[in-house]
Amino acid sequence: xxxxxxxxxxxxxxxxxxxSGAGGHLETCDVCQASFRSMALVLDAMxxxxxxERGAEYGSRxxxxxxxxxxxxxxxxxxxxxxWLEPRRMAVAGAMAALLxxxxxxxxxxTRTQPVAxxxxxxxxxxxxxxxxxxxxxxxxxxxxLMNNSATGPVDITEExxxxxDLISENRLYRQAALKSGDGRVSNVLDELQRxxxxxxxxxxxxxxAEFQQIRQRIESEGILFKIRVVGSNLREREKAPLTGxxxx
Amino acid sequence: MEQSDATAIAQxxxxxxxxxxxxxxxxxxxxxxxxxxxxxxxxDAEDLVQExxxxxxxxxxxxxGRASFSTWLYRIAANCSLDLIRARKRRETQQMPVDSxxxxxxxxxxxxxPTPERLAFSGELKQLLAPALAxxxxxxxxxxxxxxxxxxxxxxxxxxxxxxxxxxxxxVFRAVQKLRRALEPAVSSMKP
Numbered sequence: 351x352x353x354x355x356x357x358x359x360x361x362x363x364x365x366x367x368x369x370s371g372a373g374g375h376l377e378t379c380d381v382c383q384a385s386f387r388s389m390a391l392v393l394d395a396m397x398x399x400x401x402x403e404r405g406a407e408y409g410s411r412x413x414x415x416x417x418x419x420x421x422x423x424x425x426x427x428x429x430x431x432x433x434w435l436e437p438r439r440m441a442v443a444g445a446m447a448a449l450l451x452x453x454x455x456x457x458x459x460x461t462r463t464q465p466v467a468x469x470x471x472x473x474x475x476x477x478x479x480x481x482x483x484x485x486x487x488x489x490x491x492x493x494x495x496l497m498n499n500s501a502t503g504p505v506d507i508t509e510e511x512x513x514x515x516d517l518i519s520e521n522r523l524y525r526q527a528a529l530k531s532g533d534g535r536v537s538n539v540l541d542e543l544q545r546x547x548x549x550x551x552x553x554x555x556x557x558x559x560a561e562f563q564q565i566r567q568r569i570e571s572e573g574i575l576f577k578i579r580v581v582g583s584n585l586r587e588r589e590k591a592p593l594t595g596x597x598x599x
Numbered sequence: 600m601e602q603s604d605a606t607a608i609a610q611x612x613x614x615x616x617x618x619x620x621x622x623x624x625x626x627x628x629x630x631x632x633x634x635x636x637x638x639x640x641x642x643d644a645e646d647l648v649q650e651x652x653x654x655x656x657x658x659x660x661x662x663x664g665r666a667s668f669s670t671w672l673y674r675i676a677a678n679c680s681l682d683l684i685r686a687r688k689r690r691e692t693q694q695m696p697v698d699s700x701x702x703x704x705x706x707x708x709x710x711x712x713p714t715p716e717r718l719a720f721s722g723e724l725k726q727l728l729a730p731a732l733a734x735x736x737x738x739x740x741x742x743x744x745x746x747x748x749x750x751x752x753x754x755x756x757x758x759x760x761x762x763x764x765x766x767x768x769x770x771v772f773r774a775v776q777k778l779r780r781a782l783e784p785a786v787s788s789m790k791p
Contacts, residue, residue, distance in 0.1 A: 360775050364746060366753075391786045392779050396747060399728045401632050402641055408631065409624030416623060416652055420616050548686045552646055 354382045359389055475531075476589065482524050482536065483585040489517055489543055490578050493569055496550070505562045507555060514550040521547060539574075539581045546574050604668040611659055623652050626669060630676050636744045637680035639729050647683065651676040666755065673749055677741050677759040684737040724785055731781040735774050738762075742770035743778070 354362075354372055361368035362376060363386070376382050492513050499505060521544050528537035549568055554561070569575065602621050610618035630651050634644035654675050655662075662671055732740060738760055745751040745759060757767035 356776065357772050360772055388783065388787070389775070389779060392782045393747065393775065395724060395782060395786050396728060396778065398725050399636065399732070400725055401635050404628055404631050409627040412627040412648055412652065413620050413623045416649060417620075419649075419653055420619065420656055545686050548682055552643070552683055552686065554642070 353379065354385070356385075356389070359386050362386065363390055363393060478524075478527060479585050479589045482528070482540075483582055483589065485517065485520055485524055486539075486543075486578050486582045486585070488513075489521070489547070490575065490582070492517070492550075493546070493575055493578075497566055497569060497575070499562070501562075502559060504559070505557050507550070507553065507557060507562070507565075511551050511553070511555060514547045518544065518547050518551065536581055536585075539577045542572055542574055542577065546572055605664070608659065608662065608664075608668060611656070616656075619652075619656055622655075622668065626672055627652075629669065630672060633673055633676050633744065633749060634680055636732070636748055637677065637740060638683060639733060643683060647676060647679050650679045654679065670751065670755060673745065673751070674755065674759040677745060681737050681741055681760070684740065727782060727785055731778055734777055734781055739770045739774040739777065742767055743774035746771045 354368070354375060358368040358372050359376075359382070362372060376386060492510050496507065496510055521540055525537050525540035525544065528534075528540060546569060550565065553565055557565070602618075604622060604625070607618045607621040611622075627648055630648050631644055634647035634651070635641065638644055638647065651672065655672055658675070662668070666674075732743075735743060741760060742756050745756045746753075751759075753764040753768045753771070756771070757764040760767055760770070762770075
């Protein structure tokens, strides 16, 4: 007689379909029943995993902490504009505008006989290079500030955490774009950067010197700053190269 | 009258951010429980609750209502937890292991050699559960928590993990196998 395997027993425990006749077999087979009981004892015991109680006011407390962050999310557009008017961002926006104009003029001069179907691959690539380069620069600044902090007592990294938090979603998008375009080197660095940024965001905001030292060691052990510099400089080289139809990011 | 999740979601989408308060107050406890089971750490769990609601607010436009709001929220929480656990595991493998009580207990649980005296009371068995969960990989732990405690099906678990449902099912299987190996000797020693 063929007995039920462990996977079938697990499916039956969770009330899922486990193949035809599995349930009927379990009802009549002593061997499978013993096996099922022994597994069920362990899984039933898992229900006893202690979870700290949160009081009835917990939801309100979460809301109080969350509300100021949501407020930031719905800042009017003219206030966000101030951020875009920072010199660094203006430089990037200017570079992008220049590239778009160049692409437009190039299209007018060279492709009169052909229909223009949006931006060419090389122009999109150039815009991405500028944006990713800027993102790496900003990430590098956050990491460098943490590495250069020479405080000997407790350290408050709230500001760095906020900036790291802002960079995380951008980082994810750029990483996906790099993966899509097959640029493994950039996507690997962005992947490592993502983990370092998450580490920073999930650390306590106020650190004693030992905890802060740990964060710095983590950044150092990843060698992420070096990798960012290398990839950043590589991107800048690619930005300078003449427009071509390369497929990489 | 209590406002439904659907009404609150519609109001948030109409630009009323304060309506999000209803959802936060209603679901914070359950998201905390999930986050704690995933991480085993109160502070991490509290941070994850914040992160989960923040992401949910940002992604509200993507909520299509096919699953319930709580299921959608758990998926986000599971994703946040996965990021955290993976980051933590990487960190731990880079550092020398610390001789903590939890690790000793995990080793005892995994060795299958707990003394009958230590396990004389069910309270002591409870102390083995968290270290046993810590033996699972991030994906196994997520799959197990969503299956066992949240009652999610493999389709939803697959979506939370970003994998095919078959792979999600195997993560649950592997998790149960590891938990059995770790806990069966202790559990059977307590049988009447």
